[in-house]
Amino acid sequence: MTDVRDHLREWAMPHVLCPGCAHGIVLRSFxxxxxxxxxxPDKLAMVAGxxxxxxxxxxxxxxxxxGTHGRAPAFATGLKLARPDLEVVVITGDGxxxxxxxxxxxxxxxRNIDITVLLLNNSIYGMTGxxxxxxxxxxxxxxxxxxxxxxxxxxxxxxxxxxGASFVARVLxxxxxxxxxxxxxxxxxxxxxxxxxxxxxPEYYGRYNKVGGGxxxxxxxxxRDQNVTGPLSSKKFVNHVPSSIPPPGITTGILHCEERPxxxxxxxxxxxxx
Numbered sequence: 001m002t003d004v005r006d007h008l009r010e011w012a013m014p015h016v017l018c019p020g021c022a023h024g025i026v027l028r029s030f031x032x033x034x035x036x037x038x039x040x041p042d043k044l045a046m047v048a049g050x051x052x053x054x055x056x057x058x059x060x061x062x063x064x065x066x067g068t069h070g071r072a073p074a075f076a077t078g079l080k081l082a083r084p085d086l087e088v089v090v091i092t093g094d095g096x097x098x099x100x101x102x103x104x105x106x107x108x109x110x111r112n113i114d115i116t117v118l119l120l121n122n123s124i125y126g127m128t129g130x131x132x133x134x135x136x137x138x139x140x141x142x143x144x145x146x147x148x149x150x151x152x153x154x155x156x157x158x159x160x161x162x163x164g165a166s167f168v169a170r171v172l173x174x175x176x177x178x179x180x181x182x183x184x185x186x187x188x189x190x191x192x193x194x195x196x197x198x199x200x201x202p203e204y205y206g207r208y209n210k211v212g213g214g215x216x217x218x219x220x221x222x223x224r225d226q227n228v229t230g231p232l233s234s235k236k237f238v239n240h241v242p243s244s245i246p247p248p249g250i251t252t253g254i255l256h257c258e259e260r261p262x263x264x265x266x267x268x269x270x271x272x273x274x
Contacts (some may be wrong), residue, residue, distance in 0.1 A: 004031035020202035020214020024172035033183035051093040053120035070101025106163035121202035130204030166191035
């Protein structure tokens, strides 16, 4: 195994992520997943749109494409059909992927394109000023909802299940080792893999909703975990999570996995990547 830092474009540093933003943790977990699989960097293509999460493709030394707002799944579809030999990964955010890019995302899932989509959900528009996003919970404060969001939020995983994604998972930025494990399984799966990563935005969501800084938000997140194989909140290392953290919990883990024909061909690997 190599040092994951070998996969970074050091000349692109320092990064522009805000202090406490967990997107850097997500990137590190992804690089670990790439390294564990021994993927040739020249055979890995990362596609992104616009947003805080989409900035991550600028820091990795792979084949990268920074496209237009919300269109990353469409660019990735064309790339995969033109170059089926490539491992194609989309990094998008909740605004980029579920608002302006919602149609592109659900139709890539419906077709079962053999790509992996990592959707980093921080429950708000972080890059453009803290506006309410499709994933901003009802009642949460944003710059456009100072009295609290009056609309219900999307459950991204349920949405993608309904659209036909053959692999659906949810992980927390607070659990990087679990995140890497699920990313490996998603990338090995043949078909459309959707992984929602619950991340944070201390700069806007944390301040507006009085959740605190980055460490506070990760702790808050960990205390709500309801992993399908055992909740994180039962682990000793998060016993310091305040008992005042309210439900609902966050269901995490691999939520769905099935084999079905992929667009432009049928692949036979099973859901465990074996």
